Amino acid sequence: MSSLDSLVIVGASQAGGRAAQAARGAGFDGRIVLIGEEEWIPYERPPLSKQLLKGDEGIERVQLHPRSFYEEKSIELKLGTPVTGIDRGARQVRVGGEVVKYDRLLLATGARVRKLPLPGADLPGVFYLRTIQDSHAIRARLKAQPRVVVVGGGFIGLEAAASARACGCEVTVLEAADRLMGRAIAPEVGAHFVELHRKHGTDVRLGAQIVRFEGAGKIERILFADGTSLACDLLIIGIGIVPNVELAAEAGLVVDNGIVVDEHGRTSDPDIFAAGDVANQPNAWAGRRLRLESYQNAQDQGMAVGRNMAGESHIHNDRLWVWSDQYETNLQMIGAPSAWDRLAYRGDSASGSFTAFYLHGGKIVGINAINNGREVRTLERLMASGVSVTPDQLADPAVNLRKIGG
Numbered sequence: 001m002s003s004l005d006s007l008v009i010v011g012a013s014q015a016g017g018r019a020a021q022a023a024r025g026a027g028f029d030g031r032i033v034l035i036g037e038e039e040w041i042p043y044e045r046p047p048l049s050k051q052l053l054k055g056d057e058g059i060e061r062v063q064l065h066p067r068s069f070y071e072e073k074s075i076e077l078k079l080g081t082p083v084t085g086i087d088r089g090a091r092q093v094r095v096g097g098e099v100v101k102y103d104r105l106l107l108a109t110g111a112r113v114r115k116l117p118l119p120g121a122d123l124p125g126v127f128y129l130r131t132i133q134d135s136h137a138i139r140a141r142l143k144a145q146p147r148v149v150v151v152g153g154g155f156i157g158l159e160a161a162a163s164a165r166a167c168g169c170e171v172t173v174l175e176a177a178d179r180l181m182g183r184a185i186a187p188e189v190g191a192h193f194v195e196l197h198r199k200h201g202t203d204v205r206l207g208a209q210i211v212r213f214e215g216a217g218k219i220e221r222i223l224f225a226d227g228t229s230l231a232c233d234l235l236i237i238g239i240g241i242v243p244n245v246e247l248a249a250e251a252g253l254v255v256d257n258g259i260v261v262d263e264h265g266r267t268s269d270p271d272i273f274a275a276g277d278v279a280n281q282p283n284a285w286a287g288r289r290l291r292l293e294s295y296q297n298a299q300d301q302g303m304a305v306g307r308n309m310a311g312e313s314h315i316h317n318d319r320l321w322v323w324s325d326q327y328e329t330n331l332q333m334i335g336a337p338s339a340w341d342r343l344a345y346r347g348d349s350a351s352g353s354f355t356a357f358y359l360h361g362g363k364i365v366g367i368n369a370i371n372n373g374r375e376v377r378t379l380e381r382l383m384a385s386g387v388s389v390t391p392d393q394l395a396d397p398a399v400n401l402r403k404i405g406g
């Protein structure tokens with residue numbers, strides 16, 4: 001018998017599902033157990049605020065693999081039941097009434113929605129959006145074309161708003177800050193999205209100061225600090241997520257804004273790994289640690305860590321790419337700039353298709369491509385080259401960006 005008999009993965013979603021697939025793909029022939037609190041086989045969340053919410057896609061389209069895949073690959077699924085403890089000494093996890101032994105353990109426990117701590121935020125008719133159930137529940141109500149209010153002008157809130165508009169609902173977005181998607185993009189690019197949503201008939205209110213929600217047995221109105229109110233039949237709250245670190249923390253692993261891992265995905269215990277939204281990882285492009293909340297990271301880090309658990313050695317250095325779809329507009333973001341001294345543009349925002357470059361000391365530290373997906377690989381290479389550029393070069397359509405980076 002080899003010394004590596006059993007891999008256990010906690011969290012049967014994107015990172016966990018991909019890790020199981022990759023470990024098997026790397027030739028690991030021992031036991032793989034994939035344990036998930038949700039009852040669904042692993043699925044991808046991006047469509048939950050987009051196609052699934054609009055009713056354009058069925059549930060089978062969001063699954064990572066059909067159920068038969070797990071049988072064919074001998075990946076044991078334990079679904080609908082959370083892991084409640086890790087015994088690092090005995091190398092086992094507690095799930096339901098049983099324990100499952102591991103030689104290597106992956107924590108891919110992701111994140112849960114951040115709750116809004118305001119009176120009335122738990123009234124019926126108030127929803128968050130993280131799971132298939134959430135998406136189904138909202139979708140079922142959108143059909144009746146309620147007056148929808150979205151709290152939070154981040155990706156999830158804005159995508160939900162766009163989907164609700166596509167269903168013919170009256171929609172208001174309430175954002176406390178003075179801009180949209182403020183954690184991810186520059187105010188100038190955010191302003192383009194304010195216009196986009198308004199153009200589609202969504203009432204976008206920045207600087208909104210909500211004090212409470214009211215209604216007789218269900219949400220009916222929102223009260224603001226200035227004494228005004230807004231009628232509402234369906235409230236969707238999207239104000240961010242909180243990493244599920246409790247299992248790791250209770251087991252004594254190092255936790256700091258997520259489970260702290262090295263570039264191989266190893267935690268402070270060499271036999272325990274973490275990946276996806278829950279992992280705080282070094283990133284060479286950003287030059288600092290990041291806890292990423294993105295599809296691509298969950299996928300790529302999950303795969304790399306799955307192979308590492310099987311005995312290979314892969315470094316995951318996330319490419320820092322995220323996208324969002326709102327109405328007919330596709331936004332792709334490259335990099336995670338924390339500071340920039342200049343924004344440069346290529347293309348005309350009025351046309352709906354343009355690129356914004358974040359420059360710091362003459363170098364590109366971040367890029368937003370708006371309806372410009374076909375250029376993204378070129379843009380990524382240009383940024384990765386570290387070449388010095390001027391705003392005029394970037395703006396000039398006669399300059400071939402493929403040739404600047406060398």
Ligand SMILES: Cc1cc2nc3c(=O)[nH]c(=O)nc-3n(C[C@H](O)[C@H](O)[C@H](O)COP(=O)(O)OP(=O)(O)OC[C@H]3O[C@@H](n4cnc5c(N)ncnc54)[C@H](O)[C@@H]3O)c2cc1C
Nearest residue numbers: 011013014015037045046082083110111276277294295298
């Ligand atoms: C509505 C929505 C739209 C999105 N759209 C985009 C997009 O357009 N672009 C993009 O880049 N990203 C998008 N994302 C983000 C992306 O989906 C996440 O980054 C990705 O799902 C992270 O995967 P994960 O496996 O790390 O974590 P999660 O998907 O959070 O999965 C973690 C799983 O672990 C389970 N779990 C937790 N604790 C336990 C336990 N103790 N025992 C067993 N199981 C446990 C959870 O129930 C969950 O199923 C979107 C997310 C949402 C919610």
